[in-house]
Amino acid sequence: MSVAASESRLSLAEQAYEVLCDRLVTLRIAPGTPINDEQVAAELGVGRTPVREALKRLEADRLVVAFPRRGTFASEVQxxxxxxxxxxxxxxxxxxxxxxxxxxxxxxxxxxxxxxxxxxxxxxxxxxxxxxxxxxxxxxxxxxxxxxxxxxxxxxxxxxxxxxxxxxxxxxxxxxxxxxxxxxxxxxxxxxxxxxxxxxxxxxxxxxxxxxxxxx
CATH class of the missing domain: 1.20.120.530 (GntR ligand-binding domain-like)
Structure with a gap:
């Protein structure tokens, strides 16, 4: 992957992160809601890879939680x-x-x-x-x-x-x-x-x- 392509991909991941983070923080994505990376990618007009990268960051931020074989969900408010x-x-x-x-x-x-x-x-x-x-x-x-x-x-x-x-x-x-x-x-x-x-x-x-x- 070229440097330009890598930077573009990271930029898309950052965009996806910011949009999802804002929705999760303000509870526009309600706690417990499943998050489908394919649907999010289609909505934002990006590929699934940037969305998956964004979701990994959001999991580290405790805003989403991922379960094996079940998927990714908005975390509960504790x-x-x-x-x-x-x-x-x-x-x-x-x-x-x-x-x-x-x-x-x-x-x-x-x-x-x-x-x-x-x-x-x-x-x-x-x-x-x-x-x-x-x-x-x-x-x-x-x-x-x-x-x-x-x-x-x-x-x-x-x-x-x-x-x-x-x-x-x-x-x-x-x-x-x-x-x-x-x-x-x-x-x-x-x-x-x-x-x-x-x-x-x-x-x-x-x-x-x-x-x-x-x-x-």
Whole structure:
């Protein structure tokens, strides 16, 4: 296989991964749903090989589970994982906010400024749009850490936490307020206030767990 063909195949696999990941995280692919690689390939207009590569990544991310001779399924949302996720995120989210405040490049700051403007205009927005904005806010903050290992790790944990959040969407009060908590955090990052950003990130994680547990 030529280098160009290999890069093209990886690009298609990345595209398939992003589409499936988004659907799995937001529960548009419901937990327990079988995922047929042939059907997904046809829908996305790609070959089955890129889809299979995407599914392997998603399995490593705990978003799908594969069973021999049975196939691949969207993983169940494990509420019992909430405490474990919080334990890890309470350490890593403040670290990410601290790093972002100290390391954000001009491009990072432009992206965050644009997202802040979207956030300010999103009060009372549609649920799906708020979830999508929340995901983009987190990923932009992680990218601004300039630490790909920290960013990749937190994206995976945030995906799992978001699945829990989406499971309770019909019962969660003040969705816009939860997403809006990112406003002060982004402003602290843009101001270079590393300590303040870290404190705000920790409070955000704590409030997330408290809110979910109040519904159990």
């Amino acid at each position: 509420i019992t994982d909430l405490g474990h996720l919080t334990e890890v995120r309470l350490r890593l989210e403040p670290l990410a906010a601290d790093c972002a405040a100290r390391r954000a490049t001009a491009l990072d700051r432009a992206v965050l400024t644009g997202l802040l403007a979207e956030l300010d205009a999103a009060d009372g927005g549609e649920v799906g749009e708020l979830i999508e904005l929340d995901l983009r806010l987190h990923r932009a903050l992680y990218a601004a850490t300039a630490n790909p290992f920290l960013s990749d790790t937190l994206v995976r944990y945030d995906n799992l936490a978001t699945r829990i959040w989406c499971l309770f969407l019909d019962r969660l009060p003040g969705l816009g307020g939860h997403v809006g908590e990112h406003g002060p955090l982004i402003r602290a990052v843009l101001a270079g206030d590393a300590a303040g950003a870290a404190d705000l990130a920790a409070e955000h994680v704590k409030r997330f767990e408290t809110t979910i547990r109040s519904l159990l």
